[in-house]
Amino acid sequence: xxxxxxxxxxxxxxxxxxxxxxxxxxxxxxxxxxxxxxxxxxxxxxxxxxxxxxxxxxxxxxxxxxxxxxxxxxxxxxxxxxxxxxxxxxxxxxxxxxxxxxxxxxxxxxxxxxxxxxxxxxxxxxxxxxxxxxxxxxxxxxxxxxxxxxxxxxxxxxxxxxxxxxxxxxxxxxxxxxxxxxxxxxxxxxxxxxxxxxxxxxxxxxxxxxxxxxxxxxxxxxxxxxxxxxxxxxxxxxxxxxxxxxxxxxxxxxxxxxxxxxxxxxxxxxxxxxxxxxxxxxxxxxxxxxxxxxxxxxxxxxxxxx
Amino acid sequence: xxxxxxxxxxxxxxxxxxxxxxxxxxxxxxxxxxxxxxxxxxxxxxxxxxxxxxxxxxxxxxxxxxxxxxxxxxxxxxxxxxxxxxxxxxxxxxxxxxxxxxxxxxxxxxxxxxxxxxxxxxxxxxxxxxxxxxxxxxxxxxxxxxxxxxxxxxxxxxxxxxxxxxxxxxxxxxxxxxxxxxxxxxxxxxxxxxxxxxxxxxxxxxxxxxxxxxxxxxxxxxxxxxxxxxxxxxxxxxxxxxxxxxxxxxxxxxxxxxxxxxxxxxxxxxxxxxxxxxxxxxxxxxxxxxxxxxxxxxxxxxxxxxxxxxxxxxxxxxxxxxxxxxxxxxxxxxxxxxxxxxxxxxxxxxxxxxxxxxxxxxxxxxxxxxxxxxxxxxxxxxxxxxxxxxxxxxxxxxxxxxxxxxxxxxxxxxxxxxxxxxxxxxxxxxxxxxxxxxxxxxxxxxxxxxxxxxxxxxxxxxxxxxxxxxxxxxxxxxxxxxxxxxxxxxxxxxxxxxxxxxxxxxxxxxxxxxxxxxxxxxxxxxxxxxxxxxxxxxx
Numbered sequence: 001x002x003x004x005x006x007x008x009x010x011x012x013x014x015x016x017x018x019x020x021x022x023x024x025x026x027x028x029x030x031x032x033x034x035x036x037x038x039x040x041x042x043x044x045x046x047x048x049x050x051x052x053x054x055x056x057x058x059x060x061x062x063x064x065x066x067x068x069x070x071x072x073x074x075x076x077x078x079x080x081x082x083x084x085x086x087x088x089x090x091x092x093x094x095x096x097x098x099x100x101x102x103x104x105x106x107x108x109x110x111x112x113x114x115x116x117x118x119x120x121x122x123x124x125x126x127x128x129x130x131x132x133x134x135x136x137x138x139x140x141x142x143x144x145x146x147x148x149x150x151x152x153x154x155x156x157x158x159x160x161x162x163x164x165x166x167x168x169x170x171x172x173x174x175x176x177x178x179x180x181x182x183x184x185x186x187x188x189x190x191x192x193x194x195x196x197x198x199x200x201x202x203x204x205x206x207x208x209x210x211x212x213x214x215x216x217x218x219x220x221x222x223x224x225x226x227x228x229x230x231x232x233x234x235x236x237x238x239x240x241x242x243x244x245x246x247x248x249x250x251x252x253x254x255x256x257x258x259x260x261x262x263x264x265x266x267x268x269x270x271x272x273x274x275x276x277x278x279x280x281x282x283x284x285x286x287x288x289x290x291x292x293x294x295x296x297x298x299x300x301x302x303x304x305x306x
Numbered sequence: 307x308x309x310x311x312x313x314x315x316x317x318x319x320x321x322x323x324x325x326x327x328x329x330x331x332x333x334x335x336x337x338x339x340x341x342x343x344x345x346x347x348x349x350x351x352x353x354x355x356x357x358x359x360x361x362x363x364x365x366x367x368x369x370x371x372x373x374x375x376x377x378x379x380x381x382x383x384x385x386x387x388x389x390x391x392x393x394x395x396x397x398x399x400x401x402x403x404x405x406x407x408x409x410x411x412x413x414x415x416x417x418x419x420x421x422x423x424x425x426x427x428x429x430x431x432x433x434x435x436x437x438x439x440x441x442x443x444x445x446x447x448x449x450x451x452x453x454x455x456x457x458x459x460x461x462x463x464x465x466x467x468x469x470x471x472x473x474x475x476x477x478x479x480x481x482x483x484x485x486x487x488x489x490x491x492x493x494x495x496x497x498x499x500x501x502x503x504x505x506x507x508x509x510x511x512x513x514x515x516x517x518x519x520x521x522x523x524x525x526x527x528x529x530x531x532x533x534x535x536x537x538x539x540x541x542x543x544x545x546x547x548x549x550x551x552x553x554x555x556x557x558x559x560x561x562x563x564x565x566x567x568x569x570x571x572x573x574x575x576x577x578x579x580x581x582x583x584x585x586x587x588x589x590x591x592x593x594x595x596x597x598x599x600x601x602x603x604x605x606x607x608x609x610x611x612x613x614x615x616x617x618x619x620x621x622x623x624x625x626x627x628x629x630x631x632x633x634x635x636x637x638x639x640x641x642x643x644x645x646x647x648x649x650x651x652x653x654x655x656x657x658x659x660x661x662x663x664x665x666x667x668x669x670x671x672x673x674x675x676x677x678x679x680x681x682x683x684x685x686x687x688x689x690x691x692x693x694x695x696x697x698x699x700x701x702x703x704x705x706x707x708x709x710x711x712x713x714x715x716x717x718x719x720x721x722x723x724x725x726x727x728x729x730x731x732x733x734x735x736x737x738x739x740x741x742x743x744x745x746x747x748x749x750x751x752x753x754x755x756x757x758x759x760x761x762x763x764x765x766x767x768x769x770x771x772x773x774x775x776x777x778x779x780x781x782x783x784x785x786x787x788x789x790x791x792x793x794x795x796x797x798x799x800x801x802x803x804x805x806x807x808x809x810x811x812x813x814x815x816x817x818x819x820x821x822x823x824x825x826x827x828x829x830x831x832x833x834x835x836x837x838x839x840x841x842x843x844x845x
Contacts, residue, residue: 188673188674189668189670189673189674190673190674190675190676192634192668193666193668193674193737195634195653196632196633196634196653196661196665196666197661197687197688197691197692197741198656198658198661198691199691207676207679208676211676211678211679212676212677212678
């Protein structure tokens with residue numbers, strides 16, 4: 001048996017020859033991003049910029065009242081004024097702050113509650129899983145909209161209540177997803193190794209499992225964010241969501257809806273209530289574009305391209 | 307049925323200087339770097355090499371097929387006069403499944419779980435309208451019979467999950483054989499099977515290939531297996547040919563060092579020793595998964611500083627025993643005495659010190675490491691967790707451990723996906739060592755690895771035992787490995803201990819029946835081994 005086999009553990013050929021940093025990977029991903037993804041990212045950037053710097057961008061205050069109600073477009077007010085004389089353009093910018101802010105906090109809350117409970121259920125498949133899953137089934141069997149109505153009328157339509165109620169109700173979806181993905185991970189040996197080492201539950205959840213189920217959760221986060229925007233907008237349109245004088249796109253649609261009747265005399269008047277509606281639609285479409293692109297990158301889809 | 311008028315020995319397949327590239331991580335890599343191959347009718351060619359050698363890719367290229375993400379760069383695949391590489395999908399589909407068929411490694415993953423076996427067996431014949439369904443079914447039953455499947459008339463009406471792994475692999479061979487192809491590609495068909503099942507599948511395959519005078523390409527990494535099947539053997543490495551020779555020639559007189567190294571693990575020998583000082587005593591253990599009981603009154607003694615191998619086929623309860631010892635599966639009755647003290651059955655009730663002293667290394671290093679953690683985090687965590695070593699000291703200790711397993715600090719920030727199979731298993735060993743344990747349970751640690759890498763790992767484990775005095779429980783179904791490393795052997799069968807004792811006692815006659823069956827099923831480096839064995843068993 002000759003010993004000149006030149007075998008060494010170091011010399012074994014691994015799958016990857018060259019390591020790329022996260023930054024390089026991001027650059028490659030961005031350089032290959034399709035137009036829709038770029039469109040989505042730019043629009044989202046504008047929305048978030050507007051939301052953060054609203055007081056500096058908006059020409060007038062959020063609740064500042066001018067003498068002329070229903071003023072036409074131009075003439076100091078780009079999109080005119082509303083029924084009590086507030087500047088519509090400024091309110092659209094401030095609404096970005098309110099709507100996006102509240103929805104984002106509610107979505108993050110839902111993500112946190114749902115994911116943590118979902119992984120705990122996956123780790124203990126006997127009792128904890130049964131109890132949590134049946135509670136979630138019960139919550140999911142009641143339509144979110146109607147349930148939110150009831151809870152809001154019981155607790156009062158404050159922003160905090162809105163966030164808490166939607167955060168808890170929507171966490172059921174994160175629970176379902178994180179539980180089903182985590183079930184596939186907890187049976188893998190690396191989780192067993194951590195348990196055998198005697199690690200605490202929190203370490204196993206955050207350091208071992210969470211990084212490995214992040215992709216589907218991020219995608220769900222994007223989609224759930226859109227659904228929460230829809231729910232809050234629907235509530236606001238009905239008058240029990242974000243309360244005046246805080247600006248909100250959906251309540252602006254309702255407040256200015258009457259102007260549509262005047263479209264035959266002045267087309268811009270007819271368009272006024274559609275602008276906040278378009279703002280909601282554009283935001284949701286943009287998030288979808290970005291999520292689609294992320295889904296494409298993280299899933300195996302791209303491997304099929306020859 | 308199609309008749310095969312062509313004579314044995316005519317040229318069937320020629321592959322000329324084929325080059326195949328694969329696309330991964332945004333780059334093209336060379337997988338096959340120019341290989342020539344010829345195959346005559348009725349001949350079996352063995353392709354061997356370690357994983358990543360390109361043997362599966364070459365086998366599939368013989369069908370004119372490449373996996374998604376791969377493409378044939380240049381070269382010809384001439385099958386029966388036509389260049390498959392030039393045909394379009396439609397023309398290739400007419401040849402696939404009828405003139406060329408393919409038997410995959412994992413039969414369980416290759417059958418559609420929603421259809422009955424018979425439907426799938428005759429699907430290629432049905433698709434190409436080779437014959438009526440009735441005749442195809444009759445023929446399939448005959449094939450089942452010659453493959454020695456139980457109840458050949460009825461087995462076709464079962465679903466894939468209702469038959470065993472070895473049976474499924476034979477049904478897949480019947481499926482490949484049903485249209486009477488001129489060429490069959492066997493891609494590691496027995497790798498996932500136990501030695502005892504492997505013998506049955508091998509003999510069935512050999513018989514049927516012989517019966518219909520079919521040419522075959524047999525892909526495997528096990529030289530002893532290919533020696534039973536092939537007329538000629540071609541050795542591949544890194545996408546290039548190392549050497550090719552007639553089977554007997556190759557076995558008796560391999561030319562290249564690399565070929566010699568392929569069965570080197572069988573040359574490792576360890577003198578046996580024992581000790582009266584017990585590290586671990588398992589006393590009358592019963593254990594169950596849910597309501598099905600898998601361990602019956604198991605008692606095993608593990609001497610300090612020695613290696614005890616637990617052998618048996620899958621389902622014999624070897625891994626379950628390991629799970630009971632680690633506390634992952636609390637026993638129903640019986641005791642585990644570790645270094646003089648009784649271990650609590652449940653994981654949660656054991657102290658951190660008890661957990662530290664027993665470490666386990668799993669079969670699949672891919673799933674035993676968190677894919678999102680670097681080597682530094684994987685090895686460093688037990689250091690920090692058990693010994694409170696932090697910061698610079700921790701890094702130094704991790705590098706020290708990496709050197710112990712013959713790697714170095716350049717591996718610190720790598721992710722598991724950037725390591726080879728052997729390197730991954732070494733990292734798992736380092737992680738176990740980081741806890742500074744007294745007992746390491748090795749659960750089939752080498753069975754997913756290539757021969758040459760296996761040898762490296764086994765040598766490393768032996769060296770570590772000599773240096774650190776650690777005790778091993780070595781769970782395996784590979785007798786060659788057992789011979790190489792163990793002091794004592796425990797034979798398990800259907801959840802019970804059949805035999806336990808020193809290596810020299812177990813591996814020498816007289817044997818209990820089961821030990822005899824197990825030992826005689828291990829393929830040997832002799833092309834006549836299977837023939838002799840079958841003759842002996844049929845007597």
